Amino acid sequence: MASVLNISAYLFTRLADAHDLRPVLRDRAHAAGIKGTILLAEEGINMFLAGEAQAVRDFVATLRDDPRFAPLTTKESWSTAQPFGRLLVKVKREIIRMDHPTIRPDAGRAPAVAPETLRRWLDAGRDDAGREVVLLDTRNAFEVGYGAFEGARDLRLERFTQFPDAAAAAAASLRGKTVVSYCTGGIRCEKAAIHLREVGVDAYQLDGGILGYFEQVGGAHWRGECFVFDEREALTPDLVPTAGANR
Template identity: 80%
Template sequence: MASVLNISAYLFTRIDDRETLRPLLRARAVAAGLKGTILLAEEGINVFLAGAPGSVRGFVADLRLDPRFAALTTKESWSDEQPFGRMLVRLKREIIRMDHPTIRPESGRAPAVAPATLRRWLDQGHDDSGREVVLLDTRNAFEVDYGTFAGAIDWRIERFTQFPGAAADHRDDLVGKTVVSFCTGGIRCEKAAIHLRESGVDALQLDGGILGYFEQVGGAHWTGECFVFDEREALTPSLEPRLVGAAS
C-alpha cells in the first residue's frame, strides 16, 4: 500500500506578512520531514506537500490555527515514493499568475458546482434549468493533452496570462449557457470564473477542481489522466500515479 500522502490546497485570503511567514512555514515543514512547495502571495496561499500521513495532516492542522487559513481544504492522493526533491516556500505576486489585478478572489468567490452535481448535469445533458452545460478547460495546452472532460472547450493557451484574451475572443460563444470552468485543483478555474462573470458570462467553477472530482466522483465523463506538477507526472481518475511508460 502506498505510504506517502500527497496534498494540494489553496486559499484566497489576505496575507500581509509574507516575508515573516515564509521562514516560519519552511522551518515547520522541514521539521516535520515534509517536501514540496508553498506559494505565498498577498492574495493567498497555494500548497503542495508530501510526507508521512500524520506529519502532513499535522502541518495542515497547525496552519488552520491561523484564522486566515482556517478554511483551507486539502485534496489527498498517495504514492509509493516522495514526489518532491526539496522543501520550498516562495513569495509570489499572485499564487496563480493571471496579470489581471481587478480579479481578487479573496474578496468573494465565484459560485461553485459540486462534482456530484456536475456529473448529474453531464449524465442528463443539461443543468437543472434545462440549459446547455459547457465545460471550459482553463489549463495550459500541454496539461490538457494528458486528459480532459469529454467535449470540453480547450483554447490551447500556453500560460494562464493568455486566458483573459482568449475569453474576450470567445465570449459570444459562451453567453446564454451554463459554463463550468475547471482546472487541476481549483485555483485557476476560480479566477477564470470570476473573470467570465465580470464579462457577462454565467460561469461556475468546479469545486475542488479535477482532483476533487476524481476523489468524489471518479472518472465519469473524463478521458485520460490529469497532469500534476510533481514527479508523479499525472494521476489516473483513481488518484494513482500514471503507469510507467504510458503515452501522454
Template identity: 75%
Template structure:
C-alpha cells in the same frame, strides 16, 4: 505500497506579511520532513506537500490554527515514493498568476458547482434549468493533452496569463450557456470564473477541480489522466499515479511549479 501522503490545497485569504511568514513556514515544513512547494502572496496561500501522513496532516492542522488559514481544505492522494525533490516556500505577487488585479477571489468567490452536480448535469445533457452546459478547461495545453472532460473547450493556452485574452477571443462560444470552468485543483478555475462573470458570462467553477471531481464523482465523462506538477506526473481517476509515459515533457522541472 503507497505510504506517502500527497496534498494539494489553496485558500484566498488576506496575508499582510507573506515575506515574514515565508521563512517560518519553511522551517516548520522542513522540521516535519515534508517536501513540496508553498506559494505565499497577499491574496493567499497555494501548496503541494508530501510526506508521512501524520507529518503532513499535523503541519496542516498547525497551519489552520492561524485564523487566516482556518478554512483551508486539502485534497489527498497517495504514492509509493516522495514525488518532490526538495521543500520550497516562495513569496510571489499572486498565488496563481493571472495579471488581472480586479480579480480578487478573497473579496467574493464565483458560484461553485459540486462534482456530483456536474456529473449529473453531464449525465442528463443540461443543467437543472434545461440550459446547455459547457465545460471549459482553463489549464495549459500540454496538461489538457494528458486528459480532460469529454467535449471540453480547450483554447490551447500556454500559460494562465493568456486566459483573459483567450476568453475575449472566444467569448461568443459561451454566450447564453451555463459555463463550468475547471482546472487541476480549483485555483485557476476560481479566478477564471470570476473573470468570465465580469465579462457577462454565466460562469461557475468546479469545486475542487479535477482532483475533487475524481474523489467525489469518479471517472465519469473524463477521458485520460490529470497532469500534476510533481514527480508522479499524472494521476488516474482513482487518484493513483498513472503508468503511461508522458505525452510531452513538462515545461518546468517537477516540484518547481505549484499550479492547481
C-alpha cells in the same frame, strides 16, 4: 504499498505578512520532513506537499490554527515514493499568476458547482434549468493533452496569463449557456470564473477542480489522466500515478 501522503491545497485570503510567514512555514515543514512547494502572496497560499501522513496532516492542522487559514481544505492522494526532491517556500506576486489585478477571489468567489452536481448535469446533458452546459478547460494545452472532460472546450493556452484575452475572444460564443470552468485543483478556474462573469458569461467553477471531482465521483465523463506538477507526472481517476510515472 503507497505510504507517502500527497496534498494539494490553496486558499485566497488576505496576507499582509507573507514575507514574515515564509521562514515560519519553511522551518515547520522542514522539521516535519515534508517536501514540496508552498507559495505565498498577498492574495493567499498555494501548496503541493508530500511526506509521512501524520506529519502532513499535523502541518495542515497547525496552519489552520491561524484564523486566516481556518477554511483551508486539502485534496489527498498517495504514492510509494516522495515525489518532490526538496522543499521550496516562496513569496510571489500572485499564488497563481493571471496578471489581472482586479480579480480578487478573497473579496468574493464566483458560484461553485459541486462534483456530484456536475456529474448529474453531464449525465442529463443539461443543467437543472434545462440549459446547455459547456465545460471550459482553463489549463495549459500540454496538460489538456494528458486528459480532459468529454467535449470540453480548450482555449489552447500556453500559460494562464493568456486566459483573459482568450476568454474575451470566446465570450460571445459562451453567452446564454451554463459555463463551468475547471482546472487541476481549483485555483485557476476560481479566477477564471470571476473573469468570465466580468465579460458577461454565466460562469461557475468546479469546486475542488479535477482532483476534487476524482475524489468525489471518480472518472465519469473524463477521458485520460490528469497532469500534476510533481514527479508522479499524472494521476488516474483513482488518484494513483499512471503507468510509467515515478511511484
